[in-house]
Amino acid sequence: MTSEQKVKLGPNGKPIRYYQVPKTLGGKLKAWRYMILRRILQFSTLLLFYGTFNWEWKLFERPVLSGNLSGSEVLGLIPLADPFAVLQILLTGHWLENSVLIGALIVLSVYALIGGRVWCSWVCPINPVTDFAGWLRNKLGITNAINFNRNLRYTILALTLVLSVLTGVAAFEWVSPISMAHRGVVFGLGLGWMAVAGIFLFDLMVLKHGWCGHVCPLGAFYAQVGRVAQLRIAFDTPTCTHCGECARVCPEPQVLNLKKASIAHMVASGECTNCGRCITVCPEDTLKFDLRSHIKRSSITEPESVLP
Amino acid sequence: MNKSEKARRQFLTRIGQGVAMAATGGLVWSYLIKEQANAAVLAIRPPGALDEPDFLAKCIKCGQCVVDCPYDTLMLAAPGDQAPIGTPFFKPRDIPCYMCEDIPCVKACPTGALDPALTSIDDARMGLAVIDIENCLSWLGLRCELCYRVCPLMDKAITIETNPRKISKHAMFVPLVHSDACTGCGMCEEACPTQEAAIRILDPSLVQGKIGEHYRLGWKSDTKVTQDFKPVPRKGKGTKRPEGPAPGQDYLNEGISYD
Numbered sequence: 001m002t003s004e005q006k007v008k009l010g011p012n013g014k015p016i017r018y019y020q021v022p023k024t025l026g027g028k029l030k031a032w033r034y035m036i037l038r039r040i041l042q043f044s045t046l047l048l049f050y051g052t053f054n055w056e057w058k059l060f061e062r063p064v065l066s067g068n069l070s071g072s073e074v075l076g077l078i079p080l081a082d083p084f085a086v087l088q089i090l091l092t093g094h095w096l097e098n099s100v101l102i103g104a105l106i107v108l109s110v111y112a113l114i115g116g117r118v119w120c121s122w123v124c125p126i127n128p129v130t131d132f133a134g135w136l137r138n139k140l141g142i143t144n145a146i147n148f149n150r151n152l153r154y155t156i157l158a159l160t161l162v163l164s165v166l167t168g169v170a171a172f173e174w175v176s177p178i179s180m181a182h183r184g185v186v187f188g189l190g191l192g193w194m195a196v197a198g199i200f201l202f203d204l205m206v207l208k209h210g211w212c213g214h215v216c217p218l219g220a221f222y223a224q225v226g227r228v229a230q231l232r233i234a235f236d237t238p239t240c241t242h243c244g245e246c247a248r249v250c251p252e253p254q255v256l257n258l259k260k261a262s263i264a265h266m267v268a269s270g271e272c273t274n275c276g277r278c279i280t281v282c283p284e285d286t287l288k289f290d291l292r293s294h295i296k297r298s299s300i301t302e303p304e305s306v307l308p
Numbered sequence: 309m310n311k312s313e314k315a316r317r318q319f320l321t322r323i324g325q326g327v328a329m330a331a332t333g334g335l336v337w338s339y340l341i342k343e344q345a346n347a348a349v350l351a352i353r354p355p356g357a358l359d360e361p362d363f364l365a366k367c368i369k370c371g372q373c374v375v376d377c378p379y380d381t382l383m384l385a386a387p388g389d390q391a392p393i394g395t396p397f398f399k400p401r402d403i404p405c406y407m408c409e410d411i412p413c414v415k416a417c418p419t420g421a422l423d424p425a426l427t428s429i430d431d432a433r434m435g436l437a438v439i440d441i442e443n444c445l446s447w448l449g450l451r452c453e454l455c456y457r458v459c460p461l462m463d464k465a466i467t468i469e470t471n472p473r474k475i476s477k478h479a480m481f482v483p484l485v486h487s488d489a490c491t492g493c494g495m496c497e498e499a500c501p502t503q504e505a506a507i508r509i510l511d512p513s514l515v516q517g518k519i520g521e522h523y524r525l526g527w528k529s530d531t532k533v534t535q536d537f538k539p540v541p542r543k544g545k546g547t548k549r550p551e552g553p554a555p556g557q558d559y560l561n562e563g564i565s566y567d
Contacts, residue, residue: 053375063375070394071370071418079418085368089419092365100368100418155326159334167341169365174341174393179369183384183394187371190386 010241019245019281034276038122045069045123049186069123069182070173071100079103083111084221085179088170091161108225114274116226120212120219121251121275125181129196130212133203134251145206150213150254150271153220160217172217209251226270233272233279234290235261246278246287266295344392349511351391352398352492354382355405355432356414356422366421369394373413373422379406382413400494400509405434407460407493430461435492435509436516437466437485444506446482449473455496455507456483464489466496483507487516 007015022028029036048065049072051057057064062076071081081103089096111119121127163171173179177195184192199211212219240258247253255269256278267278267287279287348360354373357363373396374382381403385391396413398405407429414422426432437455445452446468459466465486470479485507494509 053371066375066416067370067372071368071372073372073416073418081368081370081418089366089368094362094365096366097418097420097424103418155330156333159330159337163334163337163341167338168361169341169345170368171337171341173369174344175337179394180387183369183371184386187374187384188386191388192386195387 010243012238012241014239014241014284016241016243017283018243019283031280034280038275039128041122042125042128046125046182046185049182053186068179068186069125070179071103073103078106080107083108083225084218085170085173087221088160088164088173091164092168092170093165111222111225112229114231115229115272116222116224116270117219117273118226118231119222120216121273124178124218125185126178126196126199126211126216129181129200130203130209133200134209137204137208142205144208147207148214150252152214153217156215157217157220176218178216178218213252223270226272228292229270229274230292231274231289232292232295233267233274233276233287234295235264235266236286236288237262237265239284240286241284243283245281245283249277249281251275251277265298266290266292347390348392348395349514351385351395352400352435352494352509352511354396354398354413354422355407355411355429355434355491356417356424356426357434358421358423363421364392364395366419367395368419368421370418371396372416372418376412376416378408378412379403381405398494400435400492400497401505402498404494404498405432405491406495407432407491430489430491432491432493433512435494436487436512437490437492437494437496437507438510438515439483439485440506440508441482443502443504444483445502446480449476449480451481452501453481453483454499454501458495458499460493460495461489461491465491487512 010016022031045065048057049068052064052066059075063073064075066073066076067080069082070085071079073079079099079102081100083104086096086100086104160172177192177199180189180192180195184190202210203212207214240262242258247256250256252269252271252273255267255272261267274289276289279289345364348364353363354377358366369384371384374384381398382396383389383398385393385395385397387393389397391397409429411426411429411432414424414426417424439447439455441447453468456462456466456468466483467486468481469484471482473480492509497505497508500507
C-alpha cells in the first residue's frame with residue numbers, strides 16, 4: 001500500500017482533512033471568535049438591563065435599556081418586545097397598546113432579516129447554560145438517556161398557542177424558564193435557579209441539546225420566523241470534502257444536510273441558529289456568513305459542472 | 309386482517325397516542341397556570357392594574373413599571389413569591405405606594421395591563437385597608453391614629469370616629485376605613501406601630517361582602533326604590549281572600565288602645 005492510497009478522498013476528489021485545534025492563543029481566539037462574540041452579546045444585554053435598573057445607567061439623560069427581554073425600551077424611545085409573548089397575549093383575546101405591538105414588530109422584522117434563531121445562540125440567556133452542559137457532557141462522554149424527535153418542539157409550540165386561548169393567559173410565558181432566567185438576573189431570581197438547573201441537568205444527563213433542540217417552543221417559533229432570513233451560512237459546494245466536522249459541532253445537525261446544502265449553496269433551514277460554530281471548524285473554509293440573495297445570485301453564475 | 313387494514317389501525321393508534329400525549333402535557337401545563345393564577349389574590353398590584361383576569365392576560369412581565377417606580381416599591385414576582393411569576397406587586401408593610409401624581413408606573417406599561425385611562429392617582433384601587441380591631445391600638449383605647457395621620461386621603465379614606473367607652477367617661481377615637489376612597493396605597497400599613505400591622509392592605513375580594521341586589525334600605529334617602537315588591541295576583545278559584553285578618557297579621561295586639 002502506498003501512502004497515497006491511505007488518504008481518503010472527498011466527493012470532490014480532494015483529500016479529506018480534519019479540524020485541528022489551533023496551538024497558539026491567537027489561533028484559538030480566532031477559532032472561538034463567534035463564541036466569544038455571542039457570549040459578549042448575551043452577557044452585555046443582561047448587563048445593560050441590570051445596570052439600567054440597579055445603577056440607573058443613563059445615556060443622553062435617558063435610561064439605557066429599561067425592562068427585560070420580554071419587553072423593553074431603548075433610551076426611553078424605542079420599544080422592543082418578545083413577538084412570541086405578544087402573539088400569546090393576543091390569542092387570549094386581549095388587544096394591546098401600540099407601544100408593545102410596535103416593539104414586537106421591530107424585533108420580529110430584525111429576526112426575520114438576520115435569522116430567527118439568532119435569538120437562540122446570540123441573545124437567549126439559557127444558551128450559555130445549555131452550551132456549557134453540551135461541552136461538559138462531551139468531556140464526560142455522557143450518552144443520551146432518552147431520545148425525542150426534534151419536531152416535539154413544534155407540538156409544544158402548537159400547545160402553547162392552544163393553551164393561551166383556553167387558559168386566557170400567555171401559556172408559555174407563565175412557565176418559561178428563559179423568562180425566569182432573564183427576569184431573575186435583573187429583578188431577582190427567587191426559585192428561578194431551579195428551572196435553570198433543571199435545564200442544565202436535562203441537557204447534561206438526559207438528552208444532548210435537549211432543551212434548545214427538542215423542547216423549547218420559543219426556538220421553534222423563531223425557526224419559523226427565520227425561514228426566509230437573509231443572513232445565512234453560505235455553502236461553497238466545490239470545496240466540501242464531506243469530512244463532517246461541521247455537523248459534529250452543530251447544535252442542530254439536521255440543518256447541515258450536505259446534499260441539500262450543496263444544491264441550495266447554503267444552510268437554508270430556519271432551525272439553523274447562525275451560531276457560526278461550523279464556520280470556524282471547517283478545514284476547507286467551505287462555510288461563511290453571507291446574504292441569501294447574494295448566495296442565490298452567485299450560485300446561478302457558478303458552473304454546475306463542479307458539483308460533485 | 310389484511311395488510312392495509314393493519315397499517316391503517318397502526319396509523320390511527322399513532323395519532324391517538326400523539327393526541328393523548330399532547331393532551332396529558334396540556335392538562336399538567338394548564339394546572340400549573342391555574343395554580344399560579346390562584347395566588348394572584350395575595351398580590352397587591354400597581355396602580356391602574358386591570359381586573360385580575362385581564363391584568364394576568366395582558367401583563368407581559370417586562371418590569372418596566374418596576375424600573376420606573378421612584379421609590380422601589382414595585383417588584384417582579386420571582387418563582388416562589390406569593391404572586392404569579394413575573395407579575396409586578398408590592399408589599400405595603402415594606403415600601404408602600406407613595407401615589408406619585410404623574411403615575412410613572414402606568415406610563416411605563418407598554419401593554420395596557422396598567423390602564424392608561426388612570427389619570428388621577430386618587431382613583432387607583434390597589435387594594436383595601438382592613439383594620440384588625442382586636443389589635444388596633446386606637447380600638448384598644450389608646451390615642452394612636454397613625455394610620456389616619458399618614459393617609460394621603462385623610463378624612464376620606466380613613467376617618468376617626470368617637471366611640472363611647474364602657475368603663476370610662478372618655479371616648480375612644482377609632483379609625484374607620486372607607487372603601488369608596490381608599491386607594492390601597494399602604495402608607496397606613498407601613499406606619500402602623502404594632503408588632504404585626506393591625507391595618508393592612510388586602511385584595512377587596514378577600515374582605516368585602518356583598519349584600520345582594522334584593523335588599524332595599526328603606527330608611528336611607530339614597531336608596532331610590534323602597535317598595536318594588538308587587539304581589540302577583542292569584543288566578544282562578546283561590547283569588548278570593550278569606551274573610552277576617554290574614555294569618556300572620558298582628559292579631560295578638562288586637563283591642564289594645566294606643567292612645
